[in-house]
Amino acid sequence: MKRLSTADRTSPVPPLAKGSGDEPPFRLEAFLPYRLSVTANRMSRAFARAYGTRFGLGIPEWRVMAVLGTGGAMTAGGVVERTAMDKVKVSRAVAALEAKGHLARRPHPEDRRSALLELTAAGRRVFEQIVPLARALEAELTAVLGPDDRARLAELLARLDAHLRDVGDATLDAGDPG
Amino acid sequence: MKRLSTADRTSPVPPLAKGSGDEPPFRLEAFLPYRLSVTANRMSRAFARAYGTRFGLGIPEWRVMAVLGTGGAMTAGGVVERTAMDKVKVSRAVAALEAKGHLARRPHPEDRRSALLELTAAGRRVFEQIVPLARALEAELTAVLGPDDRARLAELLARLDAHLRDVGDATLDAGDPG
DNA sequence: GAGATGATGTTTCAGATGAAACGATTGTCA
DNA sequence: TGACAATCGTTTCATCTGAAACATCATCTC
Numbered sequence: 554m555k556r557l558s559t560a561d562r563t564s565p566v567p568p569l570a571k572g573s574g575d576e577p578p579f580r581l582e583a584f585l586p587y588r589l590s591v592t593a594n595r596m597s598r599a600f601a602r603a604y605g606t607r608f609g610l611g612i613p614e615w616r617v618m619a620v621l622g623t624g625g626a627m628t629a630g631g632v633v634e635r636t637a638m639d640k641v642k643v644s645r646a647v648a649a650l651e652a653k654g655h656l657a658r659r660p661h662p663e664d665r666r667s668a669l670l671e672l673t674a675a676g677r678r679v680f681e682q683i684v685p686l687a688r689a690l691e692a693e694l695t696a697v698l699g700p701d702d703r704a705r706l707a708e709l710l711a712r713l714d715a716h717l718r719d720v721g722d723a724t725l726d727a728g729d730p731g
Numbered sequence: 732m733k734r735l736s737t738a739d740r741t742s743p744v745p746p747l748a749k750g751s752g753d754e755p756p757f758r759l760e761a762f763l764p765y766r767l768s769v770t771a772n773r774m775s776r777a778f779a780r781a782y783g784t785r786f787g788l789g790i791p792e793w794r795v796m797a798v799l800g801t802g803g804a805m806t807a808g809g810v811v812e813r814t815a816m817d818k819v820k821v822s823r824a825v826a827a828l829e830a831k832g833h834l835a836r837r838p839h840p841e842d843r844r845s846a847l848l849e850l851t852a853a854g855r856r857v858f859e860q861i862v863p864l865a866r867a868l869e870a871e872l873t874a875v876l877g878p879d880d881r882a883r884l885a886e887l888l889a890r891l892d893a894h895l896r897d898v899g900d901a902t903l904d905a906g907d908p909g
Numbered sequence: 910g911a912g913a914t915g916a917t918g919t920t921t922c923a924g925a926t927g928a929a930a931c932g933a934t935t936g937t938c939a
Numbered sequence: 940t941g942a943c944a945a946t947c948g949t950t951t952c953a954t955c956t957g958a959a960a961c962a963t964c965a966t967c968t969c
Binding site (some may be wrong): 582583586592595599600612616620622636687693695697698702705706709711712714716719727 | 751754756757758759760762763764765766767768769770772773774775777778790792794797800801813814815848862865866869871872873874875876880881883884885887888889890891892893894896898905
Binding site for chain 4 (some may be wrong): 611639642643645664665666667676
């Protein structure tokens, strides 16, 4: 990390003090969408590293396992609903998990376009190893917030998310680092 | 919604406790990293759409403009520090902004490897158009939260982010080679 | 039924991403 | 000085991403 040597050069350009009146100058680091994005990406990266090195899983794969591990058998569409992921991403994560032997498809009794997805016994063992790790990592990474603030943050995010879903053209999606 | 098993514990860092028996089942939608990622992504998409359709800018480009618009001239490294973006992403955003005539490079007086980046007059005009839009969109998208909750959320995120930056590289017993 | 329309999941394709390699320059030290 | 390491920003390359096209099956309408 080097110090900016622009100290000598910053004076000439007027700091662009928003002409239209007395609004405070725009500050990116106080801009909520920016804060959200940066923090979420940092968090995602930490988890991606943990899942990747210990279990060879990406975040999409982990999410699929998470819903199948607790929700029982369901279709790919059900996974899409519950993970807020794109159907393409779910499709690929399911294929990857199947190739790893963590997941099996069985024909849907009422719809031959679809299939029921289920963790294999091996997949369930992996899932049960991941859950404690995920909880511990969550606890460690959010340790600065006490339990109260953590709950508060979760609640604020849930409220904000619900609102965004209403306002924002219902664009289902969740992404990872980016 | 807050059935955290750690509710009664107040010590800041739960020591990786593998609760053997009676933990509640894992629920993805109550998992903070997931909530953060989903919400941040929804928000980013809304802004990307707004910037893209109105100004032909991507989010990385907007961020570069934001720091140059308020911070005056600085090097690409300075932009990296202030935007928390990868240097590759900054490099490409700068090139794109230069191609659009929103930004100009001028040689750094003390280091010929680098250059000082600055908004052009046209770029500044665009920036001044974006800021009110960005503020209005932020206000609209976060309207469910009152001003207090919004500030609270920003504060929690800032605290969390600072912690992630500290802890970031040394996560839980990560001693895996390769 | 036959045909049209809709739903489900996969594949394609063009763009975005970032780790690593790279050229150019600056800093360090014998 | 000369050699070597470090830093700045760009480029390369392999991977990830999702909109759109696609193949398949289901449902609706006549």
